[in-house]
Amino acid sequence: MIKRVMSLIAALGVVVATFVFLPASTASAATCAPAWSSSAVYWGGGAASYNGHNWSARWWTQNERPGTAEVWADQGACGTGGTDPGTPNPSGFVVSEAQFNQMFPSRNSFYTYSGLTAALSAYPGFANTGSDTVKKQEAAAFLANVSHETGGLVHIVEQNTANYPHYCDTSQSYGCPAGQAAYYGRGPIQLSWNFNYKAAGDALGIDLLGNPWQVEQNASVAWKTGLWYWNTQSGPGTMTPHNAMVNGAGFGETIRSINGSLECNGGNPAQVQSRIDKYKAFVQILGTTPGSNLSC
Structure with a gap:
């Protein structure tokens, strides 16, 4: 019957494509788009495959992994797909330079990524x-607070x-050797007061009491002062921001330790x-996810 129908169609001058009929069990999933890459830029409508699915970018994106960011719309299964983990980060820091x-x-431009990664050795935890x-x-918690303090690492x-x-604070025995107006806020956490410059400098092995300008002249020193506060100071809170995050107290407690009063x-x-x-x-x-206890 199929042969007779095909002959009739051919006789009418209709161009007929050649079909190959496969058993249903061999049908395959959609073809996978090129594998997602953390370094690639995707514009709205751009396609990529990741973890066995095709994805479509809703708007411009770079280094936002499909399945974890709302910029990507799931277009369905496509076989094996791509699993590009992104470019390895030689510093070992969980935040890549692209991120x-x-x-x-x-x-x-003062706030360099290399300055941040160079400062990490001061507080390896x-x-x-x-x-x-x-x-x-x-x-993320550290960088979010830093962003707030500096207008997005601008100031x-x-x-x-x-x-x-x-x-x-003239009540301190060491006074203000760099001058009364020398201990204003500087760096990612806006380190201020002579006693904080003294404490941070002593902890880091840098004379910040005598030369506080290092915090605005050396990116690594600036980042180290931010990490010093984050890892060692409770401020108006009851714990350091570091302890708040690693012990499950939540992001809200980091706010309390920085400017809770x-x-x-x-x-x-x-x-x-x-x-x-x-x-x-x-x-x-x-x-990743933000966890609980976000506010204070």
């Missing part, structure tokens, strides 16, 4: 304690110069929410 640049697209999730959460020094003379317990909910929003954005870039 760092994505977090801080408008950063001041930072973003290197616990599970991969905890490591990424701590890195190196405190912008309100009228405050500069206020940061000299002014922001927490209803002091400035808008500022608290700003920090939380940035943290949520950063954990998404790192492909």
Whole structure:
């Protein structure tokens, strides 16, 4: 019967394609798009395969892993797909340089990624304690607070110069050898006050009391002061930000340790929410979840 129908169609001058009929059991899934790459740029509509699925970019994206970021729309199974893990990070830091640049697209050139990774040796437990999730959460928490303090790593020094003379506590026996107005906020955590410069310098083996300007002139020194506060100081809180993240107290406790006396317990909910929003954005870039206890 099929042969007679085909002959009739051919006689009518209709072009007929050649069909090959396969048993249903050999039918295959959709063809996979090129494997997703962490270094590639995808525009809206761009296609990539990852973990056996095809994905379509809803808008511009780079280094946002399919399945962990809303920018990607799942287009269904496609066989084996791509599993590109991304370019290995030689520093061992859980944040790659591409992710760092994505977090801080408008950063001041002073705040280099190499300066940050060079500073990590001062506190090897930072973003290197616990599970991969905890490591990424701590890195995101630190960088989210840093972003808030510096306007996205834009400001190196405190912008309100009228405050500069206020940061000299003359009751300290060592006083303010660099001058009364020399201990204003600098660096990623905006280190301020002569006693903080003294403590940070002693811990890091750098004379910051006598030469506080190093924090605005040397990127590695600047990052080290931020890590010093994060890993060793409780501020107005009850624990260091590092301990808050690795012991499950949550991101909210890092806010309390940094500026809790002014922001927490209803002091400035808008500022608290700003920090939380940035943290949520950063954990998404790192492909993990924010955890609980986000507010203070």
